[in-house]
Amino acid sequence: MDIDYSTSEMHFREEVRAWLAVNTPKEPRPFDGTEGRAFDLAWQRRQYDGGWAGINWPTEYGGRGLSLIEQIIWFEEYARAGAPFIGVCFVGVNHGGPTLIARGSEDQKHYHLPRILKAETIWCQGFSEPGAGSDLAGIRTHARIDGDELVINGSKIWTSYADLADWQELLVRTDPNAERHKGLSWVICDMRTPGITVRPIRLMSGQIDLCEVFYDEVRVPVENIVGGIDQGWSVAMSTLGFERGTGFIAEQVSLAAHVEQLIGRARETTGTDGRALIASERLADDLATLRAEVTALKAMTYRTVSEVARTGTPGAEASIVRLYTSELSQRVARCEIGMMGQTMLDFSYGMKDPTHRYLYGFAQTIAGGSAQIQRNIIGERVLGLPK
Amino acid sequence: MDLYPSDTEEAVRAASEAYLRDHIPLNAARLRPDGIWTDMAAMGWFGIALPEDIGGVAMSHGAEALVLAELGRYLAPIGTIAMAVAANVAIATGDQALAMDILAGTRRVALGLTEAGGQLRVLEVRGANMVLVTGDNGASLYDAPVDWTINDCLDPSTSQAIIALPPKARIQTTGSRAANHQRLVAAAFALGCAEAARDMAAGYARVREQFGRPIGSFQGVKHPCADMAVRCSAARAQLLYAALTLDSAREDAAFQIAVAKRLADAAAIGNGRASIQVHGGMGMTDECDAHLVLKRAHLLQFISPVSTAMLLAA
Ligand SMILES: Cc1cc2nc3c(=O)[nH]c(=O)nc-3n(C[C@H](O)[C@H](O)[C@H](O)COP(=O)(O)OP(=O)(O)OC[C@H]3O[C@@H](n4cnc5c(N)ncnc54)[C@H](O)[C@@H]3O)c2cc1C
Numbered sequence: 001m002d003i004d005y006s007t008s009e010m011h012f013r014e015e016v017r018a019w020l021a022v023n024t025p026k027e028p029r030p031f032d033g034t035e036g037r038a039f040d041l042a043w044q045r046r047q048y049d050g051g052w053a054g055i056n057w058p059t060e061y062g063g064r065g066l067s068l069i070e071q072i073i074w075f076e077e078y079a080r081a082g083a084p085f086i087g088v089c090f091v092g093v094n095h096g097g098p099t100l101i102a103r104g105s106e107d108q109k110h111y112h113l114p115r116i117l118k119a120e121t122i123w124c125q126g127f128s129e130p131g132a133g134s135d136l137a138g139i140r141t142h143a144r145i146d147g148d149e150l151v152i153n154g155s156k157i158w159t160s161y162a163d164l165a166d167w168q169e170l171l172v173r174t175d176p177n178a179e180r181h182k183g184l185s186w187v188i189c190d191m192r193t194p195g196i197t198v199r200p201i202r203l204m205s206g207q208i209d210l211c212e213v214f215y216d217e218v219r220v221p222v223e224n225i226v227g228g229i230d231q232g233w234s235v236a237m238s239t240l241g242f243e244r245g246t247g248f249i250a251e252q253v254s255l256a257a258h259v260e261q262l263i264g265r266a267r268e269t270t271g272t273d274g275r276a277l278i279a280s281e282r283l284a285d286d287l288a289t290l291r292a293e294v295t296a297l298k299a300m301t302y303r304t305v306s307e308v309a310r311t312g313t314p315g316a317e318a319s320i321v322r323l324y325t326s327e328l329s330q331r332v333a334r335c336e337i338g339m340m341g342q343t344m345l346d347f348s349y350g351m352k353d354p355t356h357r358y359l360y361g362f363a364q365t366i367a368g369g370s371a372q373i374q375r376n377i378i379g380e381r382v383l384g385l386p387k
Numbered sequence: 388m389d390l391y392p393s394d395t396e397e398a399v400r401a402a403s404e405a406y407l408r409d410h411i412p413l414n415a416a417r418l419r420p421d422g423i424w425t426d427m428a429a430m431g432w433f434g435i436a437l438p439e440d441i442g443g444v445a446m447s448h449g450a451e452a453l454v455l456a457e458l459g460r461y462l463a464p465i466g467t468i469a470m471a472v473a474a475n476v477a478i479a480t481g482d483q484a485l486a487m488d489i490l491a492g493t494r495r496v497a498l499g500l501t502e503a504g505g506q507l508r509v510l511e512v513r514g515a516n517m518v519l520v521t522g523d524n525g526a527s528l529y530d531a532p533v534d535w536t537i538n539d540c541l542d543p544s545t546s547q548a549i550i551a552l553p554p555k556a557r558i559q560t561t562g563s564r565a566a567n568h569q570r571l572v573a574a575a576f577a578l579g580c581a582e583a584a585r586d587m588a589a590g591y592a593r594v595r596e597q598f599g600r601p602i603g604s605f606q607g608v609k610h611p612c613a614d615m616a617v618r619c620s621a622a623r624a625q626l627l628y629a630a631l632t633l634d635s636a637r638e639d640a641a642f643q644i645a646v647a648k649r650l651a652d653a654a655a656i657g658n659g660r661a662s663i664q665v666h667g668g669m670g671m672t673d674e675c676d677a678h679l680v681l682k683r684a685h686l687l688q689f690i691s692p693v694s695t696a697m698l699l700a701a
Contacts, residue, residue, distance in 0.1 A: 001396060001449040002389050003631040009388070069388055263699065281695070288698035292646040296621040299390070299628035306391040320620045323613075376606065378613035383589040385603035385612060 003302075005073075012066075013073045019050055020081035029084040031350055032207045037122070037164050040087035044119035053093070053117040057101060061113035068305045072249055079253035086250075088161045092116035092123035095242040096169050099186075103227040103235050108188065112167070124165035126156040126189070126213060127236065133158070134373050136171070136236065137180040141215060143172040143187070145222065150174070150187065152195075152218040158367075162211035163198050165191050169239065170220075175230050184232035186239070188224040195219070205359035206349030241318065243368050248325055252301055255329055256294040262336055263287050269339070277339055286335050293328050300324065316381035323374040326364035333358040390627055396450045399435075403454045406430055407461040413583060414676050416462040416544040416683075423464065424514075428492030432458065433470040436634075441483055442490035443474075448568075452575045452630035456623070459579020460586075462683055465545045466511030468576060468690065469498035469519045472569045476519065476526045479565070480558045485528075497531065500689055502552050510686070512537055512548045517557070521691070526565035527556035542686040544679065567644050570691035571630055574648040577687045578622045581654035584662040584680045585615040591666055602665075611661045618654035625650055642700070649693040655684035 005013070025043055030036045047053045048062070055071045057063025086093060097116045100109055115121040132138035141154025152172055162168070168189040175183030191198075195218040201210045227235035266278040266287060278284050300321050307317070336354045337344045347355040365371040379385040392400065410426065411419060427433070428442075435451035437443025444450075451471070458467055470489055473496040477486035488494035497515035500508045501522065509518050518529045535548040589612050592603030602608045629643035637643075659681030663670035670677045 001392055001447070001453075001627060001631055003628060004635065005388050278699075284699060285695050288695040289649070291698055292649045293621070295643065295646045296625035296650050299624035300621055302388065302628065303390040303624040306389045309389070310391045317620065320617050324617050324621055372606070372610070375610040375613035378616050379603065379609035382616050383585075383592075383603075383612055385589060385592055385609050386601045387604060 005069075009069060009073060012070055013077060016052070016074055016077040017081070019052065020077055020083060023047075023050060024081045024083045028352075029087060031352060033088055033161050033164050033209050036087050039084075040089055041119040041122070043084060044086070044089045044093070044117075048118050054097070054113075057097065057113065057117070061101070061109055062117045063113075068309055072301070072305055075249035076253050079250045079257065083250075088122045088164050089116075089119060091125045091160070091165075091169070092121065092167075095125070095239050096123040096167070098242040099169065099235060099239045100226065102238050103186075105223075105226075107223070108226060112188070121166040122161060122164055123167045123169060124159050124162045124191070125239075126159050126162070126168045126170040127239075128156060128158045130155065130157050134370055137184070137233065139171055139173060139184065141170075141172050142176060143174050143185065143220075145174070146219075148222050149219045150185075150222055150225070152187075152189070152215045152220060154215050156213045156215075157210075158201075159198075159211045159213050160209050162191070162213050163200050163208075167191060168213075169226075171232055171236055174232070178230065181233040183230055184236070185229050186226045186232040186235035187220055188226060189218070189220050193218050193220065203360065204362075205356050206351070207360065240369065248322070249301055251329070252294075252297050252325055255325070255332060256298065258332055258336075259287070259290045259294050262332070262339065263291065266339060272341075283335075283339070286338075290328075290332055290335060293324075293331075297321075297325060297328060316377060319369075319374045319377045320382065322369075323371055323378065326371060326374075329364050330361050333361040390624070390631075392450075392453060396446070396453055399444070399446065399450060400453045400457060403430060403432070404457045404460075407457060407463065411461055411463060413461050413679065416676075416679050419464055419544070421514075424492040424495060427463070427467065427470075428490060432467060433492070434474050434486075434490040435471070437474060437478060437486070437490065441478070441487050448571065448630040448633045449627055452571060452626050455572055455575035456579040456582070456626065459576035460583045462544055462580070462583065462679060463576075464511060465542070465576070465683075465686065465690075466496065466498060466515065468569060468572045469496040469511065471572050472521060472526070472565055473517070473519045473528055475568055476521075476528060476560055476565050477558065479560045482558055485558070496528070498690065499529075505552055507550050507552050509535070509548050509550055510540065511545045513546045518550075518553075520552075521565045521569045523563050523566045525559060525561040525563075526569075527559045529553040529556050540686065542679075542682040544683065545686070563641060566691060567633060567641050570648045570693070571626075571633060571644045573687055573690040574622075574626055574629070574644065574651040577648070577651035577655040577684065578619065578626050580680055580683050580687060581615070581622060581651065581658040582619050584655070584658035584677070584684075585612070585619055587677060587680065588612055588615060588658075588662040588665040595667075608665055611665065615654075615658045615661055618650075618657055622647070622651040622654040642698070645693045645697045648691060649698065652684070652688050652693070655687055656681075659684040 054063030055066050059065040143150040143152045170187045170189040174185040195216040197214040199212040200208045269277045271277050337358045344355045431444040434443035436448045439445045474486050474489045495515040496517045497512045498510045499518045499520035516531050540547040595602050626647045629647035632640040632643045663677045
């Protein structure tokens with residue numbers, strides 16, 4: 001065990017910090033996906049041109065081929081520099097791409113990976129359906145084979161950025177007669193194919209990031225299947241593994257910075273009783289606990305990464321870190337609106353204030369596998385409890 | 388950077404665990420055999436991070452935390468905390484002979500909690516000839532009074548006494564190093580305690596059947612068990628990280644250790660309670676081991692407790 005960085009890692013950090021200091025966008029990210037598209041793509045492209053995209057992706061597809069530790073350093077400095085949320089590039093960079101690296105064909109990798117890194121294409125994730133959220137194996141959108149094409153009919157919901165995306169990682173049922181988990185396929189779908197209709201959905205926080213997607217006789221080449229026909233379940237599981245993995249490090253680092261801001265604000269702000277907010281024992285104790293928890297979250301992340309570096313897999317422990325992160329970030333948001341008092345009522349759609357963060361934060365324990373589902377996974381795969 | 392135990396560290400941990408499993412099972416926490424102190428000394432547990440020439444094991448505080456968490460898991464005698472810290476205190480004052488006696492287990496140190504109004508609560512008093520008191524400004528080792536009244540403690544694995552603070556310490560150190568070290572060691576014990584509760588509850592939930600199914604298949608049981616695993620995971624990662632900051636004498640060591648103690652205490656108490664709930668009526672009985680863990684958790688809270696102010700210090 002060792003918490004110190006090697007000389008080359010420290011050197012790498014300097015390099016990252018210097019680059020981010022000059023290149024991090026000064027203006028804030030626009031409110032939602034529609035306005036944010038151009039912003040997100042320009043920022044991703046700038047990172048690519050600077051040599052910072054796909055830090056741990058293989059070099060032959062445009063990545064840097066560096067270690068996980070270097071990736072952590074990148075995310076730490078990224079958050080410290082206040083660099084913007086990855087936005088519309090999230091799916092491609094954080095899980096579509098990594099899934100292709102793990103399971104795609106050479107053609108699929110060569111075509112898509114560089115385009116994702118260079119911000120030439122936006123990806124979205126079409127897994128969930130109106131009748132299949134937590135129960136992903138219950139999906140009904142189906143695809144029949146017609147010559148060398150799949151013909152897709154059905155619908156998906158909660159597809160983030162579907163209205164802006166070029167490609168979709170789409171999970172469909174290719175064998176209606178097989179057992180639930182067995183007859184699925186993971187398909188790369190061109191979002192401009194005739195027969196696709198997209199309906200955007202507004203969230204309670206005001207954003208329009210999510211969409212419903214309808215498929216009416218949508219034709220996709222069979223060669224767009226990743227990992228083999230009817231093998232979609234295991235491919236989807238690797239996608240979810242990436243989604244719950246290192247993509248959240250930047251978020252964890254900014255969570256820690258956020259708690260520090262709250263502590264600072266509690267010291268500087270006077271409450272209705274004329275004393276600093278932090279004089280409230282209750283608030284002081286909440287803040288102390290939050291600071292302890294974000295500190296431990298960092299240690300947990302380092303530990304997971306060390307484990308992956310040694311063993312190759314994070315294992316079901318990744319669900320522990322994911323659950324802890326999501327609930328902790330909600331506790332931080334709740335503490336923040338608690339400090340706002342009645343001013344939390346001064347909210348309207350389009351604003352990006354702590355109330356917005358609180359409202360949008362409900363996604364944390366729902367999206368990407370709900371908190372209950374994560375608990376099931378921990379109970380069953382970490383503790384060996386029966387299904 | 389690497390927070391994964393090295394092969395040597397893992398070997399020492401595994402050897403400790405094997406010994407504990409065979410010789411001091413958790414369910415015998417109330418009745419530890421007399422010879423245990425010499426055995427524990429022979430395992431090297433009082434001086435894992437101390438030099439070999441005086442009887443230490445010459446490993447890091449990271450390894451120490453790793454091993455002592457195992458002791459915590461088996462509800463090993465709480466006095467181990469005092470022994471491990473006192474040996475370091477003796478070294479710091481240059482009293483090598485005393486350190487060697489402690490490491491050999493021939494001199495036994497009881498654990499004094501914070502002193503209030505001239506009175507001191509001392510734990511693990513049976514057979515002890517010295518008392519250690521550590522505070523954030525220094526640590527003192529006193530000779531034990533000859534005539535203390537030994538009482539039971541909530542945690543049935545230990546004994547306690549209330550004494551008047553002796554007028555003069557035998558040795559004394561200043562600074563916060565001993566307090567940090569004691570907090571770290573106590574955090575390791577608390578983590579082990581939390582893990583014991585987790586494993587006991589999950590083990591029971593796998594086999595106990597109701598409605599024709601193992602109770603662990605019900606989410607009302609599965610989810611609290613998962614929460615136990617989450618608390619342990621956060622506390623363990625933080626404990627090891629904090630231990631390493633002590634090794635490299637980092638500026639933030641006191642803070643990191645305070646965080647480790649706070650989370651380990653919360654995990655021990657939270658898991659201790661949840662484990663009793665998972666065991667149902669059985670969990671409330673004296674025969675079931677669940678209460679031993681909860682009671683130990685309550686005791687550990689009073690050893691080098693962490694204040695809100697420590698965590699909020701700028
Ligand atoms: C902001 C946001 C972005 C999203 N982006 C995408 C995306 O890009 N692509 C995509 O495919 N999906 C996306 N999702 C969908 C997300 O994955 C699902 O919402 C999620 O899996 C939950 O499914 P559901 O909404 O159908 O809820 P349900 O599955 O109906 O769950 C309802 C409630 O029941 C609980 N529940 C369900 N089953 C169990 C069980 N077995 N045990 C205990 N409790 C259970 C859930 O925890 C939840 O509390 C997104 C969701 C959100 C909120």
